[in-house]
Amino acid sequence: MIKQLSVFVQNEIGSLAGVTSVLKDNNINLRAIASFDTPEFAILRIVVDQPEKAKSLLSEHGFAVKMSEAVAVELIDKPGALDGMLHVIADAGLGVNYIYSIVVREGKVPLMIINTEDLPKTAAVLREKGYTVAEQEDIKS
Amino acid sequence: MIWAKEETLPRKELEEIQLARLKETVTRVYEKVPAYREKMDRAGVRSEDIRSLADLQRLPFTNKKDLRDNYPFGLFTVPKKELVRVHASSGTTGKPTVVGYTRKDLQTWTECVSRIAAMGGATEDDVAQICFGYGMFTGALGLHYGLENIGAIVCPTSSGNTQKQIMYMQDFGTTLLVATPSYALHIGEVVRQMGIDPEKDLKIKIGLVGGEGMTEPMREEMHKLWGNDMKVTQNYGMSELIGPGVSGECLELCGMHINEDHFIPEIIDPDTGEVLEPGTKGELVITCITKEALPLIRYRTRDISRLMYEPCKCGRTTVRMENLSGRSDDMLIIRGVNVFPTQIEEVLLKVPEIGAHYEIIVDRKNHLDLMEIKVELADESLLDSYAKLGELERKIKTSLRVVLGLDASIKLVAPRSLQRFEGKAKRVTDLRKS
Structure with missing residues (x-):
């Protein structure tokens, strides 16, 4: 079993980049990403090499994040x-x-x-x- | 603690004081202010017609428009030389409404605010941080002098610069916070984000909030952030009447005690102007009976409340006004239905999966009114699936439909993404007006 993060992102220009720049700035390696076209908001699913660290950093930056298996x-x-x-x-x-x-x-x-x-x-x-x-x-x- | 003996007078004695002061005030405005004289003449009422408190109903109302029409000093009963302070209201359109104070008015104001602060639990041992914006707004200086008069240490930090506010709270050992409810919530959020536990790391035990109404769910949010031991009371006033100091909640939290030896309240039907029975909900109208510079007669506050004359457990005999259920000015008419933003707030704050901040946007498309409400997602466990988030939106929509009888579209947004306010919150945008 692996850990994935589900991040709430709004349907706005730059909202995905907002997530990835937090990861980049903290040297977290993104292994997989999935998101679909939805009208209002999206649940972005990501797999990273350091899930606990990524979760706490994203929360600090104001993202709603859930870690699950x-x-x-x-x-x-x-x-x-x-x-x-x-x-x-x-x-x-x-x-x-x-x-x-x-x-x-x-x-x-x-x-x-x-x-x-x-x-x-x-x-x-x-x-x-x-x-x-x-x-x-x-x-x- | 009860600050003044006037707060516990038997009703008969209080009414004698009110009548004497009312007569004196009416006589004075008739003599000194042409605008009042014209209004009273038109209504066919003379000063000597005021023989009982019931005769108050014969006097014409004063509206915000009267203050604007007589901008800036036209309704004042004293020459400019006797004024020692002016303030102005935060009018969003046109000229602000200007209010003035003589030296005695400032003393009256200070006294009224001291009473309200004492009702909320303030004492000379408090360190009071005033996070209202200083300036032309009456809130900050009103609480400032009222608390100073009690003997508390007053820290005039003003609004904004939240991190620094929190630094002062820690370093000064602030025990009493003065702010709008929305700013108090915002400071509380920042305190929590900084990893500070207000119950352990701060000394704040009293919150005196005002400048805008606070609903009960909002008070609960305040306790969630600041801790259950904090005594949060709200107080009421408006610059036209004096500023803060008209009324305030005591620790029994059963409405706001009006300083009746200074202000006579009435509740009217906002459409007909007719005075309603005690206990009925309607528009609050206030007459100032001790003001020198600007004693407004039957001022229409546009605030919706109800008066409760039953005795209060705290020992005060003054009438209580129910916490505001909205301003008639804020009322939205959506597809013919009257909607107060406070009704929406009460629904939203009972939904634990979302945060305390919200935005209401009203628009009209194809001649149909549409209401969209933005709320911040707080419960991360719902991120498992779109179905759970969709379920949350439906749940909010249903609760709103039950209360308002209207459908609103709910838009979930990211935590901390809606605007935070350092003064009065502006949560409604009506695009139909622009």
């Missing part, structure tokens, strides 16, 4: 890899709330970050089927 699974680069993974989750009766990815991992395979209503079960069924579920140490710089 997410399942990160290694994705082998071949056709149908994601399809197989999603079927394992669906077959276990779990719904995916959202999914995004960490692609750049210095030679290692990409990670898919998955949120469901039951994270421990999701990790367990994937492990059972031979998938490698990453831990926080695996995404340190």
